[in-house]
Amino acid sequence: MENKDPLSEFLALVQVDNFEEKYSKDITGNKYFGMPLSSIIACENRLKGTDGRSIAYFSMEYGLATSFYNTFSSAQELSVDNKMPENTIFSNYRLADYFFDIKLDKILDLPIYSGGLGVLAGDTAKTMADYKLPAVAVGILWHCGYFRQKFWFKYGQVPEKTKWDPYAYPGLIPLKNIVKIRLKGEEVNLKLWKYYVYSHKHDYAIPLVLLDADIEQNSDRIKDLTEQLYRSDNAWIKIMQRIVLGFGGVAALRELGYNIDIFHLNEGHAVFSFVEKARGLSDADVDKLKSHFVYTCHTPVEAGHDRFGQDDLKYVLEKEDFSLIQKFGTDRTGMINLTLLAMNTSSSVNAVSKNHMMVMCKQFPKYKDSIKYVTNGVHPYTWMSANFINVLKNFPKVFADIEENPMLLSKVSELKSDQDFRRQIWQAHQASKSMLCKALEKWQLKEDVFTICWARRIAAYKRPSLILYDIEKLKNIASKIGPIQLLLAGKSHPNDNLGFTFVNEMMDKVDKFSEDYDKIKIIFLENYDMYMGMALTRCVDVWLNNPLPPYEASGTSGMKAILNAVLQLTTLDGWVVEAEDKGIGKIFGYKNGVETMSNELDLHMQSDSNELYASLEELVALYYKTNNKGNADLSSRWIDMMINCIETGSYFNTYRMLDEYKRQVWRFE
Numbered sequence: 001m002e003n004k005d006p007l008s009e010f011l012a013l014v015q016v017d018n019f020e021e022k023y024s025k026d027i028t029g030n031k032y033f034g035m036p037l038s039s040i041i042a043c044e045n046r047l048k049g050t051d052g053r054s055i056a057y058f059s060m061e062y063g064l065a066t067s068f069y070n071t072f073s074s075a076q077e078l079s080v081d082n083k084m085p086e087n088t089i090f091s092n093y094r095l096a097d098y099f100f101d102i103k104l105d106k107i108l109d110l111p112i113y114s115g116g117l118g119v120l121a122g123d124t125a126k127t128m129a130d131y132k133l134p135a136v137a138v139g140i141l142w143h144c145g146y147f148r149q150k151f152w153f154k155y156g157q158v159p160e161k162t163k164w165d166p167y168a169y170p171g172l173i174p175l176k177n178i179v180k181i182r183l184k185g186e187e188v189n190l191k192l193w194k195y196y197v198y199s200h201k202h203d204y205a206i207p208l209v210l211l212d213a214d215i216e217q218n219s220d221r222i223k224d225l226t227e228q229l230y231r232s233d234n235a236w237i238k239i240m241q242r243i244v245l246g247f248g249g250v251a252a253l254r255e256l257g258y259n260i261d262i263f264h265l266n267e268g269h270a271v272f273s274f275v276e277k278a279r280g281l282s283d284a285d286v287d288k289l290k291s292h293f294v295y296t297c298h299t300p301v302e303a304g305h306d307r308f309g310q311d312d313l314k315y316v317l318e319k320e321d322f323s324l325i326q327k328f329g330t331d332r333t334g335m336i337n338l339t340l341l342a343m344n345t346s347s348s349v350n351a352v353s354k355n356h357m358m359v360m361c362k363q364f365p366k367y368k369d370s371i372k373y374v375t376n377g378v379h380p381y382t383w384m385s386a387n388f389i390n391v392l393k394n395f396p397k398v399f400a401d402i403e404e405n406p407m408l409l410s411k412v413s414e415l416k417s418d419q420d421f422r423r424q425i426w427q428a429h430q431a432s433k434s435m436l437c438k439a440l441e442k443w444q445l446k447e448d449v450f451t452i453c454w455a456r457r458i459a460a461y462k463r464p465s466l467i468l469y470d471i472e473k474l475k476n477i478a479s480k481i482g483p484i485q486l487l488l489a490g491k492s493h494p495n496d497n498l499g500f501t502f503v504n505e506m507m508d509k510v511d512k513f514s515e516d517y518d519k520i521k522i523i524f525l526e527n528y529d530m531y532m533g534m535a536l537t538r539c540v541d542v543w544l545n546n547p548l549p550p551y552e553a554s555g556t557s558g559m560k561a562i563l564n565a566v567l568q569l570t571t572l573d574g575w576v577v578e579a580e581d582k583g584i585g586k587i588f589g590y591k592n593g594v595e596t597m598s599n600e601l602d603l604h605m606q607s608d609s610n611e612l613y614a615s616l617e618e619l620v621a622l623y624y625k626t627n628n629k630g631n632a633d634l635s636s637r638w639i640d641m642m643i644n645c646i647e648t649g650s651y652f653n654t655y656r657m658l659d660e661y662k663r664q665v666w667r668f669e
């Protein structure tokens with residue numbers, strides 16, 4: 001082994017399909033699409049060895065932000081299908097929307113995610129690589145991604161399939177390996193793919209194994225299973241997509257010869273992996289198997305818990321598999337609940353914030369003693385702008401090791417009264433903001449105008465139109481205190497009719513500001529994705545987060561913003577509950593009591609919009625006191641809050657999060 005050259009060692013470890021013809025130009029000597037090949041070999045060898053603490057991380061989706069972080073290079077020219085599409089804009093300056101689009105000459109993000117869950121899984125995988133853990137991530141190759149949002153020429157969203165070409169996507173390789181999964185009446189063959197998630201320093205990489213049903217051995221309806229993420233047309237498709245992940249994932253790990261100690265399931269989606277592993281075991285051994293499974297729940301909303309009728313499951317599963325599911329997953333109503341099934345078959349159950357844990361305990365009182373929490377974080381090197389990291393590096397007494405250790409952010413308070421530091425972070429922010437203004441120059445965005453953004457998945461509990469609820473009040477603030485730039489972005493699940501109505505309503509409201517363009521610019525960006533998430537969370541002045549408490553389990557976009565000293569205007573929900581006293585902006589609105597749960601359908605729009613406008617007015621006033629036509633008042637409380645944001649970012653990042661998973665969930669050491 002020792003004497004082999006890296007390429008032959010890699011090819012012995014990884015059965016690349018069609019290597020000579022398609023990939024030999026990009027995997028050569030000691031390079032893998034421009035990155036060191038040896039980093040892969042290290043991890044592959046450990047996974048195939050008997051390092052007892054190896055982890056398989058399961059998620060339906062992965063958001064890796066490959067358009068701007070650890071982007072692979074290729075000898076081939078980038079295929080047009082793998083480039084970012086042009087996006088239109090819906091603003092209150094319709095003439096500009098008519099003539100101009102946003103075009104970025106970038107590689108499309110690997111389109112196998114929909115939103116927060118995927119971003120978290122991607123950020124976790126990157127951090128596992130940074131920590132050099134023997135870990136593998138398991139997911140699905142979605143041939144048409146989630147969906148591409150097109151704005152209808154007037155008032156609405158049209159979902160389209162994402163077009164991309166996995167066979168020409170840099171860093172993604174098909175394997176010769178095919179696995180079969182065992183079902184009652186149907187044969188399912190899954191082709192395996194690999195993508196490598198490199199560490200920040202490129203000195204280690206963990207494999208992301210992707211399952212693909214679109215191969216000739218399968219019937220048409222089976223091929224369709226890995227076409228689009230979160231299809232919800234019928235129970236069969238939903239069940240089968242989950243079976244592909246659970247059964248297929250375990251079969252893939254076996255086929256690849258990985259010795260896995262800990263199976264980490266995200267959401268109930270992946271729970272069939274337990275069923276696969278439990279086949280043929282005695283009751284006592286099934287019980288022992290639980291010590292190898294851990295489960296993370298990511299949402300308290302009703303639609304987030306998969307429930308299926310027994311008959312629907314009986315239709316696809318063999319008897320033995322069905323009995324196990326029935327035994328561990330039947331709820332009070334006789335339905336099979338995958339959340340319950342996951343809780344009953346795992347040795348560790350966790351929520352993703354302290355507040356979410358309390359909500360879970362209310363929803364599942366029987367389990368309240370065993371539910372813990374590990375608050376989410378974001379991967380600091382993906383989301384913190386180079387501008388900011390460079391400012392920190394200008395203060396080496398405090399931040400010499402910032403590229404190694406993001407926990408040093410907690411020491412930023414030592415520089416709170418350093419005028420030079422205060423000036424530099426203000427300037428770094430202005431530099432980021434001017435990039436955004438440049439990208440949107442046809443809409444005449446200005447660097448010295450107060451800019452706020454709401455960008456997230458369009459779901460009712462997130463209240464996407466709250467800031468547009470009373471347009472007269474919003475206009476008043478702009479007239480009385482100073483101009484406002486408002487950026488909006490978000491997709492609504494194609495089958496969510498209520499979400500669709502929100503997009504409609506928002507566009508309708510935006511149109512009502514067309515007379516006031518000098519005072520209020522509102523820009524609704526099409527097709528919210530991670531690239532846009534990156535640009536928005538680092539370039540605006542204030543990040544708006546207004547879910548109805550307590551339905552936001554965590555929320556991570558605000559964490560990206562605080563890493564870039566962007567203030568928060570937020571309700572008290574999700575991660576914010578743990579940052580309530582940190583001085584990172586303004587908290588407003590409805591608070592959910594400890595004992596009761598608010599009604600998911602009563603959105604408190606009237607009262608919370610009033611509170612939103614009052615808080616917004618204060619922030620706009622403070623902003624114009626601080627930024628007087630480009631001259632910053634460095635003594636301003638605004639800059640104190642910016643520094644508090646950075647300091648708080650030392651907690652809400654994946655380094656702290658992974659330390660907690662190691663100790664409390666995977667029980668390392």
Ligand SMILES: *Cc1c(COP(=O)(O)O)cnc(C)c1O
Binds near residue numbers: 115533558
């Ligand atoms: C970060 C991110 C999310 C998750 O953020 P939330 O605060 O939960 O909305 C969702 N979508 C994209 C594209 C992101 O970048």
